[in-house]
Amino acid sequence: MQPPDFLNLREVIGILTRGNASDKDDSPRTKRWMTPLIQHAVKTFGARGSDTVSAGLSELAQHHPNFDGVISWIQAELAFASAIGHGLDYQRILLVGPAGTGKTTFCIELARVLGLPIDVVAMNNRQTHAFLGGSETYWSNTQPGAVFKLLVRSPVINPVIVLDEIDKTSSYHFDPLSSLYTLLERRTATQFSDASFPDVHINAAHINWIATANDIDRLTTPLRSRFNVFEIRPLDADEMVILIGRMYRQLLETHPGVQELMAPDLPESVREALLVVLESGRDVDRLLRTMIGKALSNGGLLTADMISEVRRERTGARMGFI
Numbered sequence: 001m002q003p004p005d006f007l008n009l010r011e012v013i014g015i016l017t018r019g020n021a022s023d024k025d026d027s028p029r030t031k032r033w034m035t036p037l038i039q040h041a042v043k044t045f046g047a048r049g050s051d052t053v054s055a056g057l058s059e060l061a062q063h064h065p066n067f068d069g070v071i072s073w074i075q076a077e078l079a080f081a082s083a084i085g086h087g088l089d090y091q092r093i094l095l096v097g098p099a100g101t102g103k104t105t106f107c108i109e110l111a112r113v114l115g116l117p118i119d120v121v122a123m124n125n126r127q128t129h130a131f132l133g134g135s136e137t138y139w140s141n142t143q144p145g146a147v148f149k150l151l152v153r154s155p156v157i158n159p160v161i162v163l164d165e166i167d168k169t170s171s172y173h174f175d176p177l178s179s180l181y182t183l184l185e186r187r188t189a190t191q192f193s194d195a196s197f198p199d200v201h202i203n204a205a206h207i208n209w210i211a212t213a214n215d216i217d218r219l220t221t222p223l224r225s226r227f228n229v230f231e232i233r234p235l236d237a238d239e240m241v242i243l244i245g246r247m248y249r250q251l252l253e254t255h256p257g258v259q260e261l262m263a264p265d266l267p268e269s270v271r272e273a274l275l276v277v278l279e280s281g282r283d284v285d286r287l288l289r290t291m292i293g294k295a296l297s298n299g300g301l302l303t304a305d306m307i308s309e310v311r312r313e314r315t316g317a318r319m320g321f322i
Helices: 009-020 027-039 051-063 065-083 103-114 146-153 178-183 237-254 268-277 284-296 305-313
Strands: 092-096 118-122 160-164 208-213 228-231
Touching: 009 027, 027 146, 051 065, 051 103, 065 092, 065 103, 065 228, 092 103, 103 118, 103 160, 103 208, 118 146, 146 160, 237 268, 237 284, 268 284, 268 305, 284 305
Parallel strands: 092 208, 092 228, 118 160, 160 208
Antiparallel strands: none
């Protein structure tokens, strides 16, 4: 199947021509964005079904057992996309669950498994739509938004945009999610124009959207209706033990110099002690890193007593354990 049309080149060439014929202050800005837009005007589909992707999703399911419903959905969507000659596209997924359930980490690892470019957009306290849809041209510092920037640089037409903590946007005089309603509708997203370049229309209808939220009740009904909602539960005790052990091994594998000095597996007594004090998996990495640092100055020996020692030293710090 031929890749979908992404861009009307005549619109872009017209803008560049007008910019070359004038001395406008925004001419460098126009060239900065229009040149790579032309270079990446022909895009292909990424995230096509393959044995490698299937194996990656199976491993992802083992690492994130509380996301089994999402992974099953993705597997089905990949099969459908393969049947029509596409890659995985136009996913609109909302992950709802308590803080520390691994929602953002899962999104990043999912994009890696799928081989797709990804942009994680922090939504907390966003007050205007400019971060997503660009700022108006009458502003002297006008800039394109996240959608335009990602698609300009992406070799594929179906990258991933993660709207992290979408329930924490702040709406005062402007609706920060106003651009999103257009982008989540396929018909209007095919002719998306960034406010910074209103005369350029790009096909943004193949973007994979994943939003995360702690409290779905803070989202409007029209917005919720545009997503497929998945409730993400906290890890149970057995799953937390596996997570702690895996993250310890990943820390060692990432730092070979440290790996040579530490035991290959976390002692059972330490895993059990961590399970008692950790509220979620969010801060496992930071806590383990600090404990390993202490162990390295003590002959590489990790003990459960180090947990209380770290807690005392971090009194008042924002940690996910008490």
